[in-house]
Structures are given as structure tokens and as C-alpha cells.
Amino acid sequence: MKKILKPLISVVAIGALSLSININQNVFADTCEYDTSSKVNPDYSTMNCLLTETALRYNVPPEIVKAVAEGESGNWRHFDQNGKAIVTADNGIGLMQITNQARYDQEKLKSDLVYNIQAGVETLDKMFNRKDLPSINGGERDVLEHWYFAIMAYNGTKPVNSPIVQATGERNVNAYQEKILGIVKKSELINLKELPFKREHFQYDSNSKENIKFSALNYKFDLPLTESKYFFKTNQKVSATANPKFRSTPTTNNDNIKGTLNKGEMVTITGPFVYDEVSTKKNHFVWYPVKRSDGSEGYVASSYLEYPEMTTLPIPSPAEVTKPDYAAYTKKYADFNPTAWWKDDMIWAIDRGLIKGYNDEWNAKTKKYETQLQPNRHLTEAHFLTIFFRYAQKDELANVKGTSSWSRSGIYNMAEKYKMPVLANEKSKESRAQAENGIKRGKLAQLIVSYHLGKQVSENEAIQFFIDNGITTATSIVEYKPNQILTRAHISAFIQRYESFELKQK
Numbered sequence: 001m002k003k004i005l006k007p008l009i010s011v012v013a014i015g016a017l018s019l020s021i022n023i024n025q026n027v028f029a030d031t032c033e034y035d036t037s038s039k040v041n042p043d044y045s046t047m048n049c050l051l052t053e054t055a056l057r058y059n060v061p062p063e064i065v066k067a068v069a070e071g072e073s074g075n076w077r078h079f080d081q082n083g084k085a086i087v088t089a090d091n092g093i094g095l096m097q098i099t100n101q102a103r104y105d106q107e108k109l110k111s112d113l114v115y116n117i118q119a120g121v122e123t124l125d126k127m128f129n130r131k132d133l134p135s136i137n138g139g140e141r142d143v144l145e146h147w148y149f150a151i152m153a154y155n156g157t158k159p160v161n162s163p164i165v166q167a168t169g170e171r172n173v174n175a176y177q178e179k180i181l182g183i184v185k186k187s188e189l190i191n192l193k194e195l196p197f198k199r200e201h202f203q204y205d206s207n208s209k210e211n212i213k214f215s216a217l218n219y220k221f222d223l224p225l226t227e228s229k230y231f232f233k234t235n236q237k238v239s240a241t242a243n244p245k246f247r248s249t250p251t252t253n254n255d256n257i258k259g260t261l262n263k264g265e266m267v268t269i270t271g272p273f274v275y276d277e278v279s280t281k282k283n284h285f286v287w288y289p290v291k292r293s294d295g296s297e298g299y300v301a302s303s304y305l306e307y308p309e310m311t312t313l314p315i316p317s318p319a320e321v322t323k324p325d326y327a328a329y330t331k332k333y334a335d336f337n338p339t340a341w342w343k344d345d346m347i348w349a350i351d352r353g354l355i356k357g358y359n360d361e362w363n364a365k366t367k368k369y370e371t372q373l374q375p376n377r378h379l380t381e382a383h384f385l386t387i388f389f390r391y392a393q394k395d396e397l398a399n400v401k402g403t404s405s406w407s408r409s410g411i412y413n414m415a416e417k418y419k420m421p422v423l424a425n426e427k428s429k430e431s432r433a434q435a436e437n438g439i440k441r442g443k444l445a446q447l448i449v450s451y452h453l454g455k456q457v458s459e460n461e462a463i464q465f466f467i468d469n470g471i472t473t474a475t476s477i478v479e480y481k482p483n484q485i486l487t488r489a490h491i492s493a494f495i496q497r498y499e500s501f502e503l504k505q506k
Contacts, residue, residue, distance in 0.1 A: 036112055036113065039083035043279035044276075060147075061141070062230050064151065072096055127154055134219055137220055139218075148195060151177040158209065187284035201216070229303065239265065244260070250275070274287050355491075380437060384486070387495070420447045439486050444494060445459065452502075463482060
């Protein structure tokens with residue numbers, strides 16, 4: 001066990017002027033109880049403190065700084081086993097991989113961990129303030145998604161980091177900023193929003209080393225984005241984002257659980273956040289002391305707390321609202337219909353990466369092989385699970401591994417994990433075959449609501465949940481038509497409505 005480190009700055013004024021690296025780094029070292037002359041990597045709790053306190057001093061969200069440190073160094077390491085700073089083949093120095101930055105003392109970047117952190121944080125701050133990089137919405141510094149282009153610029157605004165692959169129009173999941181924001185999602189346990197960039201937003205030559213050209217210097221997205229979890233104030237009321245454990249001490253032990261908060265439950269912050277009391281636990285998040293309505297006090301991880309009303313971006317004026325470019329989708333998908341009821345739902349699902357077209361489909365009428373959406377194609381249970389997990393558990397789905405020769409075992413293991421009462425399983429050839437049968441509307445409701453509640457419910461209970469919460473336009477179970485087989489167009493509409501319902505709960 002180690003002393004619980006109290007933060008030097010738990011709340012700072014957002015939008016204050018940038019500070020120079022002349023800030024005395026001994027302040028951070030003393031606050032976090034770190035000896036800068038030791039030439040050893042501090043324990044995880046101390047490193048969390050150093051990264052967090054420096055970030056706050058520069059008005060940079062700590063979530064971003066800690067993710068960059070993780071992405072650059074891996075495992076938050078600055079020194080090797082001989083006490084020498086780690087320098088990579090491209091001359092990236094230490095924890096924050098400071099490269100080609102003549103304004104900093106190169107030897108001090110190696111010998112002084114805190115100085116290295118400050119240089120990295122100041123670089124992020126500088127990138128955020130650049131006038132040649134796009135901003136997002138109002139550019140508020142405490143909104144995590146607003147740092148998208150600053151993170152990109154930390155690595156470079158080269159074609160390799162384009163948000164969209166120009167050749168295909170697909171999301172560039174390998175872009176540096178996407179990887180860093182993925183670390184925020186995974187390590188801070190925060191579900192960031194995917195910004196709906198389009199191919200026409202960026203211009204570049206994939207064979208050139210020239211920087212990306214941006215079509216605009218401000219992008220407005222009508223999405224509820226994510227505020228940093230490090231600016232809650234004492235006596236402020238916040239709400240639980242899920243059902244987090246309510247603990248007697250700030251760490252994740254099984255013997256310190258006092259209870260569980262309900263999703264949406266309001267609690268009161270009773271003091272500044274603290275770092276994990278167990279130094280060997282590599283948590284990116286911190287712990288807030290809180291009080292429940294019954295007067296009981298304990299700790300909750302910062303990841304599971306949010307402002308009662310999450311940040312909502314300004315709604316664009318009518319002049320700013322642009323209709324989808326239906327012609328672009330008609331050109332890409334031979335069967336896209338710009339007058340069909342499903343057009344906007346399918347576009348939403350396509351842009352989110354939930355629905356993909358079928359390539360080289362033979363069209364007997366045109367006598368051509370085409371790329372088609374096939375919106376009226378019946379949806380199988382396995383196909384539904386794949387699409388739904390692309391929405392709800394994208395990162396987990398990307399890394400899921402099968403447990404048998406059955407190709408569907410991975411997604412069905414995920415369904416079991418999330419209490420979803422699927423029909424198919426890997427026990428027999430007959431049960432596996434059910435994965436390829438058309439899924440009915442009633443079963444879809446049952447699977448989604450069971451996932452949402454974390455427990456299995458009946459089809460009728462699930463349909464009623466859909467009705468009560470506006471996920472369906474039907475007003476009765478009969479009107480919902482539970483035995484009707486779903487299509488690809490239907491699933492796009494249902495998941496979009498489910499997301500709207502979820503956002504209203506936050």
C-alpha cells in the first residue's frame with residue numbers, strides 16, 4: 001500500500017493562457033512524491049499523478065495526456081533497466097517520445113522524467129492552439145473529442161493519419177489519433193463518440209509526404225460529446241454512467257465494496273480526487289470521494305461519473321445543416337434508393353461502419369456485377385450480433401477470438417457474456433445452424449434489451465421496453481409484429497433509435 005496522493009490541482013480554469021515549460025517541475029515531483037534524480041520509472045500510481053498534475057497545469061485533459069504517454073512509450077516507461085532514457089531509432093526521447101524539438105534541452109529530456117512530461121504536454125497544448133488545424137464545434141478544451149486534430153498533429157498531419165482512407169472512404173482505424181483515442185476508451189473506460197468525418201473533408205496524395213489539406217478549419221457535429229472527468233468540484237452533484245462499485249477505499253479490491261450505484265444515480269462529490277492506493281495497479285482513471293443520498297460515503301472511479309447533463313454541441317443553424325449527398329451513395333451502391341424510407345437510416349449505419357455493402361453481386365437486369373446494400377435482405381442472428389457489437393462493443397469485437405472450429409463462436413461467446421438469450425450455440429450441428437436463420441423482430445428486442453439491462457428478459461417485456469422508450473413506433477406488442485423477420489434496413493433503424501434512447505439517459 002502507498003500513501004494516497006492528493007492532487008495539486010483538481011480543478012483549473014478552462015481556457016486560461018498556455019504556460020511555458022519554465023514552470024518548476026519540482027512542484028509536480030514533490031506533489032507526487034517522486035525523486036527526479038532516481039533515474040528509475042516511478043510506480044503506476046505515482047506516474048498517474050505526474051501525468052495528471054502536469055496535464056491539469058497546462059489545461060489539457062489528463063485523459064489525453066495519459067493516452068499519449070501510453071501510446072508513445074508503452075507501459076509508461078521512460079528509463080531502461082540501466083537508468084538510461086529510452087531513445088527510439090527515430091530519436092524519440094523517453095516517455096513522451098519528444099522528437100526534433102530544438103526548443104527543449106535534449107539531455108534534460110533524457111535525464112529528467114518530469115521535464116519530458118512537461119515537454120509532451122506543452123506540445124499538445126501548442127498543437128491545440130494552432131490556427132492552421134481544424135477545430136471542432138466551439139473548441140472547448142475540456143471536451144475530449146475536441147482534441148482530435150491536436151493529437152493527430154502530435155504525430156504529424158501526414159496522409160497516414162487521415163481520418164478517412166481516401167481510396168475507400170472508410171474510417172482509418174490505423175491513424176495515430178484513432179489509436180490514442182482508443183486507449184482513452186479502453187484505459188479510462190470512457191465511450192467516446194466517433195466523429196462522422198467524410199472523405200471530402202480531407203485532401204491528400206497517398207504517395208506524397210506532403211501534409212493533409214483540410215476542407216474547413218471548423219467542423220460542427222451535432223453529437224453529445226464527452227467532457228473530461230477531472231474537473232468535478234467539491235459539493236457538485238454528478239450521476240453514475242453505469243452500475244459502478246461503491247468502495248470504502250480508492251482501489252479495486254473485492255473486500256472494499258460497500259454497494260453498487262444505480263445507473264443515473266446522483267451522488268455528491270465530497271473532495272478532490274485521489275490516485276489508487278495500490279501502487280502496482282495501472283489505472284489511468286482516478287477516484288472521487290462521494291456521498292450517496294442516504295448519507296453513506298465512499299469512492300467511485302472517475303470513469304463512471306458524469307455531469308448530470310453531458311456536453312451537448314450547439315445545434316447548427318438551418319443554413320449549416322446539410323443534407324446527405326445521396327448521389328455519392330447511389331454511385332457507390334447500385335441498389336441505393338434516395339426516395340426509400342430507409343435511405344437516411346442506412347446512411348447512418350454505413351457512415352458508422354455498422355453496415356457494409358456486398359461486392360460483386362450479379363444483377364440479372366443490368367447483367368453486371370455490382371456493389372449492393374441489399375436493404376431488404378433478411379438478417380440472420382449471427383449477422384445481427386455482428387452489426388450490434390460493431391455498434392456497442394467495437395473494440396472487443398475487433399479482438400474477439402473463437403473457442404472452437406465454429407467460425408461464429410467468438411460473437412456467440414460475447415452474446416453469452418452480455419446475457420443475451422440467443423438461439424444458436426456451438427453444442428451441435430443443429431444448434432449452430434440456427435445462427436444462419438432469419439432473426440425475428442421479437443428476438444431482436446429481447447437481445448437488445450437483455451444487453452442493455454444486463455439480464456435476460458422475455459420477448460414481451462423487451463417489446464414493451466421498446467414501446468415505452470420510443471425505440472419502436474408501434475404502440476402495442478401485436479402492432480410491433482414480433483414474428484416478422486428483420487431486414488438490414490430494419491436493423492439500421494432500430495440501432496439508431498436505441499442510440500437516441502441511450503443518449504437521453506445520460
